[in-house]
Amino acid sequence: MQEEIVIIGAGQAGAQLAHSLRQGGFEGPLRLIGDEPHPPYQRPPLSKKYLSGDVGAEGLWLRPPAFFETNQIDHIPNTKAVSIDRAAKRVHLENGDTLAYGKLVLATGTNARTLPLKGADKTGVVTLRSIADVDAIRDGLSSSSGIAIIGAGYIGLEVAAVAKAMGKSVSVIEAQDRPMKRVVSQAVSDYFTRLHRDKGIDLRLETGIESIEGDETVTGVKLSNGDVISAELVLIAVGAEPNDHLAAETGLEVDNGVLVDGSGQTSDPNIYAVGDCTRFYSNRYQRSVRMESVQNAIDQAKAAAQSLLGEDIDYDPVPWFWSDQYDIKLQIAGLSEGYDETIVVGSPADHKFYVAYLNKRKLIAVDSINFPRSHMLARRVIGETWREGLLPDA
Numbered sequence: 001m002q003e004e005i006v007i008i009g010a011g012q013a014g015a016q017l018a019h020s021l022r023q024g025g026f027e028g029p030l031r032l033i034g035d036e037p038h039p040p041y042q043r044p045p046l047s048k049k050y051l052s053g054d055v056g057a058e059g060l061w062l063r064p065p066a067f068f069e070t071n072q073i074d075h076i077p078n079t080k081a082v083s084i085d086r087a088a089k090r091v092h093l094e095n096g097d098t099l100a101y102g103k104l105v106l107a108t109g110t111n112a113r114t115l116p117l118k119g120a121d122k123t124g125v126v127t128l129r130s131i132a133d134v135d136a137i138r139d140g141l142s143s144s145s146g147i148a149i150i151g152a153g154y155i156g157l158e159v160a161a162v163a164k165a166m167g168k169s170v171s172v173i174e175a176q177d178r179p180m181k182r183v184v185s186q187a188v189s190d191y192f193t194r195l196h197r198d199k200g201i202d203l204r205l206e207t208g209i210e211s212i213e214g215d216e217t218v219t220g221v222k223l224s225n226g227d228v229i230s231a232e233l234v235l236i237a238v239g240a241e242p243n244d245h246l247a248a249e250t251g252l253e254v255d256n257g258v259l260v261d262g263s264g265q266t267s268d269p270n271i272y273a274v275g276d277c278t279r280f281y282s283n284r285y286q287r288s289v290r291m292e293s294v295q296n297a298i299d300q301a302k303a304a305a306q307s308l309l310g311e312d313i314d315y316d317p318v319p320w321f322w323s324d325q326y327d328i329k330l331q332i333a334g335l336s337e338g339y340d341e342t343i344v345v346g347s348p349a350d351h352k353f354y355v356a357y358l359n360k361r362k363l364i365a366v367d368s369i370n371f372p373r374s375h376m377l378a379r380r381v382i383g384e385t386w387r388e389g390l391l392p393d394a
């Protein structure tokens with residue numbers, strides 16, 4: 001019989017890994033431990049159609065709940081792994097049980113970053129990572145006239161768009177001089193700044209926060225310039241931190257993410273890691289990367305499954321991402337960090353354009369706004385040829 005595989009974390013990457021192992025012919029015992037009460041689910045709709053109510057919880061499930069039983073994947077919900085004994089090859093659970101493993105996989109994702117702000121512990125101050133978080137935000141929104149959102153990244157702007165469509169007054173407070181600065185160029189930030197302001201969002205850039213106001217319950221946000229923004233709900237959306245504590249505590253190599261090689265293996269050959277919680281070296285980009293995306297969760301899990309099944313594998317993807325804000329679709333192919341030149345093709349005024357990012361005349365990334373053809377082509381060009389050119393006309 002094949003040795004037991006235990007997966008900690010029943011999210012996008014953990015569920016994919018279990019599925020790929022069975023698809024690839026793994027017949028041994030397979031356990032998927034998750035600390036949430038739900039079947040494994042996708043997170044992208046949380047800040048989009050689940051928040052707006054257009055999709056219910058069942059619409060988030062990654063596989064029908066019966067899938068796990070049919071495929072003899074022992075999904076154990078509501079169960080947190082609290083430590084790993086590498087010498088004994090056992091995982092200790094919060095409920096006091098222990099599980100033996102032959103191979104262990106960490107798929108623990110990220111946690112929402114919080115801010116050490118005065119007043120951040122008041123009722124009505126929330127973060128967004130899970131179904132439970134969005135249920136609380138929806139409840140809060142239904143009884144509030146306005147929301148203040150700290151952080152103009154993906155989550156902040158997606159929630160701003162949904163809350164605005166619900167008729168709420170929305171303020172977004174961003175520390176940087178432009179939104180989504182971490183991932184897009186000036187041209188794309190400028191486009192989204194205009195878009196949100198035209199929709200009536202109060203978007204404050206280069207703005208610091210003094211405190212969150214209120215007694216027990218939040219009433220607003222005091223900015224460092226002295227302004228107070230009234231709001232009964234405050235969403236802190238200032239990025240994510242890898243959930244790599246279990247790995248660090250058991251002595252695995254960790255550096256802002258669990259370090260893995262191209263097969264998903266950690267510094268212990270019996271332990272793998274996949275998804276948002278990992279960091280790996282990309283030959284393509286010549287640096288170590290930590291990705292927070294569905295593409296990475298799925299493809300890295302597939303690669304790790306192949307490796308666990310005995311294949312040689314060196315995962316080094318062309319990453320891609322997307323974000324939906326109002327009826328605008330932003331699609332990102334590649335990683336633009338390190339670009340020395342950008343080319344804008346098409347017209348931001350017509351809400352259809354793309355920005356190509358070059359490094360020493362080599363195409364490294366493309367951001368497409370309502371332009372799926374340029375996105376698909378960019379993924380191919382970056383993946384196959386690494387040469388400049390070959391981009392479509394607007």
Ligand SMILES: Cc1cc2nc3c(=O)[nH]c(=O)nc-3n(C[C@H](O)[C@H](O)[C@H](O)COP(=O)(O)OP(=O)(O)OC[C@H]3O[C@@H](n4cnc5c(N)ncnc54)[C@H](O)[C@@H]3O)c2cc1C
Binds near residue numbers: 047
């Ligand atoms: C609101 C939101 C919107 C997003 N939108 C997009 C998008 O549009 N496009 C895109 O590409 N990406 C998007 N993402 C990112 C994407 O969802 C993640 O990259 C993806 O979910 C990563 O998968 P994962 O399995 O690594 O982590 P997760 O899906 O976070 O799963 C990790 C799971 O492990 C559990 N866990 C952690 N520690 C333990 C433990 N000790 N014991 C048991 N269980 C544990 C967690 O509770 C969680 O259920 C979004 C993320 C969020 C939060």
Ligand SMILES: NC(=O)c1ccc[n+]([C@@H]2O[C@H](COP(=O)([O-])OP(=O)(O)OC[C@H]3O[C@@H](n4cnc5c(N)ncnc54)[C@H](O)[C@@H]3O)[C@@H](O)[C@H]2O)c1
Binds near residue numbers: 174
């Ligand atoms: N479309 C997508 O791919 C998508 C969509 C939603 C969420 N996600 C994932 O969810 C996670 C979290 O998303 P996010 O939007 O929170 O992170 P993010 O990193 O995209 O954006 C965080 C924003 O907060 C700002 N910020 C940081 N500190 C601040 C402060 N003190 N005051 C004001 N602003 C501050 C940053 O400058 C940045 O603009 C990430 O893993 C992200 O990849 C992805």
